[in-house]
Amino acid sequence: MRRAALLAATLVAASMAGGTARAEPDNYTEAARGRYLTVLGDCMACHIGPDGQSLAGGHLLETPFGKISVPNITPDNDTGIGRWTADDFHNAMHNGKRPDGTHLYPAFPYTSFTRMSRADNDAVLAYLRSRPAVENRVDRDTLPFPFNIRLLMAGWNWLNFTPGEFRPDPQRSAEFNRGAYLVEGPGHCGLCHTPRNLIGGDRDSEHLQGGALQGWFAPNITADARLGIGDWSQEEIVAYLRTGHTDRTAASGPMAEVVAYSTSQMTEEDLKAIAIYLRERGAAAPPAPPAVSAEDPRMRAGEAVYADTCAACHVGNGSGVAGMFPRLANNQLVRQDDPTGILRVVLQGSRSVATPEAPTAPAMPSLGWRLNDQQAADVATYIRNSWGNAAPPVTPDQVRKMREVVADRPG
């Protein structure tokens, strides 16, 4: 109402008056460009502050080497990055180093951000400086020995890291190159979707072929039709990234955050570029295993569990319900070699993402309490080997181990 409008105008005026200490008023274009780059980089997913709005950091990010606390990147002088210069910021993004020369850990994806230009990094910093400073002191030394020795990263970088800006391929279309920049640079898709070697570096030969993380499995996103996105149309990829929901699937787990904070806010052109790049960059996946026979006792048992427990929503023929309950028939996500994803969802349940275009966000309930290890394994085996799917059978032992994973990660 009128008073609310007046209040809003006052707030805008106040923020502009205070702005001289932060963003220059004529810096608006630069800061706005930086804001969009933070969307592309999904900064919020990791750096979200205790207030749920700022980038004040503080939560613990799970890595195979221990939990690492996420820093405050608001412009607070004492607890954030208020004292950082543009050179400092670029050095962090491009080389993975802090202003004092010590190493950052690659949970901060400088291995991808190094592809970003100096101009982009300056814009990101301009945006971060335009935001209110939030005081939130974060204990940065949470990793256990020996990983708490930052100097180790010098050797890690020598083995796993090649700094350098993105270079477009002149043989390819502008859209392909834009997509490549987004996926390999700010989007840092490989951080989750590329498998890791023993010391946590990318297995470059298996780039984007799917990786385990945080008790989930980030699926193959190469153009392989069996396991990757080769069977997805450009429109479907765009719709998935924009809304989080398609006939085939619903974004949940860590990807729900990616869609909520990043891809749902990207421009249509950028989503299209990502789809074009992923579809054209090539296919890679191991060959298909033979499907488990429908006569196999595990399949028969799994079919019975499916009829009782799953078919009401996912339908007897695995078709699901468009935009609500994922299709299981001919679905890459259920037939990844690693069954972590399907077992996690069956045992713990999962809430899909809500976006402006798909606000419903249906949830998969936890069924771990009513299926024993054998039943959960059998139903997973059945889903992974029915309606056009073929994947290695799931064992009760895998389910038992997944229960431990889930127990460590409640809700």
Added chain:
Amino acid sequence: MSRLPKKDVVIIGLGWTGSIMAHELAQAGLDVVAIERGPWRDTASDYNIGTAPDELRYAIRQDIFLRPAQETLTARNTPDQVALPIRKYGSFLPGNGVGGAGVHWNGHTWRFMPTDFNLRSHLVGRYGEGFLPEHSTIQDWPVSYDELEPHYDFFEKVCGISGKAGNLRGATQAGGNPFEGWRSDEYPTPPLKPNLAQNLFHKAATELGLHPFPLPGANVSTAYTNPYGVRMAPCTYCGFCEWFGCANYSKSSPQTCVLPVLMRQTNFEARTLSEVTKINLAPDGKTATGVTYVDSAGREWEQPADLVLLCAYSLFNVRLLMLSGIGTQYDPATGKGTLGRNYAYQTNAGSLGYFDKDTHFNHFAGAGSLGMMADDFNGDVFDHGPHGFIGGANLACNSTNARPISSRVVPPGTPRWGAQWKKATVETANHTANVGSQGSSYSYRDCYLDLDPTYKDPLGRPLMRMTFDFKENELKMSRFIVDRTAEVMQAMGAKQVVKNYKRGPWDVVPYQTTHNTGGAVMGNTPEDSVVNRYTQHWDVPNVFVSGACLFPQNAGYNPTGTVGALTYWALDAIKNRYLKNPGQPMVQA
């Protein structure tokens, strides 16, 4: 008491009407807070498919309903009796928590007939003044069917109602209800698939010259995206509908139709486990200044607001007006005063049919709104002249469920326990069907609501007292209807038909229906109504009232469709007229 920053709008209760009001007004840019007595509830965490189909928890122990300890009423049949408190809800079951009764309903979503709105003038015109029952206080609604039609249509689209139109802009449609008011559009989703009972009813009713059609239901039959962008999935006929939250996103409710978009609005806030105790008035008594509420820790808060919307359950809207001293209490002795006047209910009865052992009804493959209907004896479709009563009912053959605890039909004369009972249960199970009816309940001078002189709630406020009984007109109407249901049942091939006539006096114990209407009725003058035609309070123009308490009398249909239409009708007036001139009455008394 702590005073909170002022809001543009405070909404009391976050059920169907509260969530719709909140969403539309927040979208219009207003700063809105809803205060809800019960807990937050959503499909994913509270109506999870792994735990939702639990008959003992939800249907028997009434898990999601209002507890008498939170609020109850005293009840009596006539003004000369002493009312006693309802200590266990039975005859009706109000909801509790976000979503309200919109969570646990069956989903029957009707439009009242055009003649239900101009009821008094229509009946007097056709039969004469003397034909109306003695001491009846029926009156015309201040809105017409034509005015409500676009709002019925939009509410149906928000819900995704499944059904088949019988009258599209005046053109009769095969397969639909030929007696319904005109519709501007077909139903959003097709009818549910009939089970055996519906098919038998359809055939029998057709043979008897009736006009059967599928029940319009808030159980969507196909995947559906509503005008707000919220998605629903097709009903799975699981048989856990009434008294349960839907786990499949198939039953229309605030949760499945409105809350996903409402909760994304940054200018909306829901405060749960907080009970509004009073609407506060300015010293002149003509303007509400906001509300007072008590949170779950017992702390008292004042929430100032420019606009106060009463969106609690119909009975509790009436009580809150009484407790706040807004309006004049109705007095049956003098007929003066309007608050609490014209309380009415619903007159339901039917016939039960026992079939041979080769007839398997499989009602367990059911849905709250899976039914076949006939409206040939509803409203004033038929000539009442020879019958000596007014009103009517729809005939319904539903397959809602065959849940194991409650679905234990045995023939008359069977012992209530022991070997004979078990044997009869086995022999009868799956071989019975019911033809029921939702009958009209008209208003009478001595059926009303007021504050009880004796009994108080935990906060020391008087309970509301309900004085109600079924009157001879309604019982006569219902006897006529039950005879019709029995004829259909006979034609369906039942080997034995048991007629269950409605009998007085009204009893608070057995469940009948949660269709409590009136008490804060809408009307054309302050002498016969609490609110004007835009649901705006006559005395306090920045207070609006929602719900079935607005009905001057109840028709032969479930009320929710009309409650939804009235909500959008009121919103249209609030957004397009009231807000341009806030605080002013939209109808001059």
